[in-house]
Amino acid sequence: MSDTLARLEATIRARRTTDPASSYVARLTAQGRAKIAQKLGEEAVETVIAAMANDPQAVTSEAADLLFHLIVLLADMGVSLDDVCAELDRREGVSGITEKAARPRE
Numbered sequence: 001m002s003d004t005l006a007r008l009e010a011t012i013r014a015r016r017t018t019d020p021a022s023s024y025v026a027r028l029t030a031q032g033r034a035k036i037a038q039k040l041g042e043e044a045v046e047t048v049i050a051a052m053a054n055d056p057q058a059v060t061s062e063a064a065d066l067l068f069h070l071i072v073l074l075a076d077m078g079v080s081l082d083d084v085c086a087e088l089d090r091r092e093g094v095s096g097i098t099e100k101a102a103r104p105r106e
């Protein structure tokens with residue numbers, strides 16, 4: 001599983017600066033971060049719609065679109081999947097409920 005994401009991340013990084021006529025990654029990247037973020041948001045909404053329709057096949061497809069566009073955005077931000085995994089590792093074993101309760105009050 002992580003091999004797939006690592007390969008996809010490497011491909012996306014390599015494609016960012018190629019010809020937008022032949023690469024979707026290059027075309028989207030050239031349109032700017034706001035457009036990448038918009039596409040990510042659209043894919044998130046489409047994933048939610050598929051979930052609410054109780055359609056596992058559609059959720060699988062939309063989740064793939066979502067992960068792909070997330071990695072395009074991360075690449076544009078100079079953030080790696082290793083960075084994200086390190087943050088998840090840091091959180092490992094800490095209940096979300098415990099963590100939220102420990103947050104300083106505003």
Ligand SMILES: N=c1c2ncn([C@@H]3O[C@H](COP(=O)(O)OP(=O)(O)OP(=O)(O)O)[C@@H](O)[C@H]3O)c2ncn1[C@@H]1O[C@H](COP(=O)(O)O)[C@@H](O)[C@H]1O
Pocket residue numbers: 008011012015022023024025026064065068
């Ligand atoms: N995994 C993907 C991937 N998933 C989705 N997409 C593209 O993401 C685009 C947006 O998806 P949508 O369903 O929203 O398409 P759309 O409705 O036509 O989009 P809009 O016109 O509304 O913006 C489509 O063109 C999909 O083909 C992907 N494009 C590329 N990859 C991977 O990235 C690699 C590099 O791709 P290129 O940069 O195109 O060479 C490929 O070899 C793949 O491994």
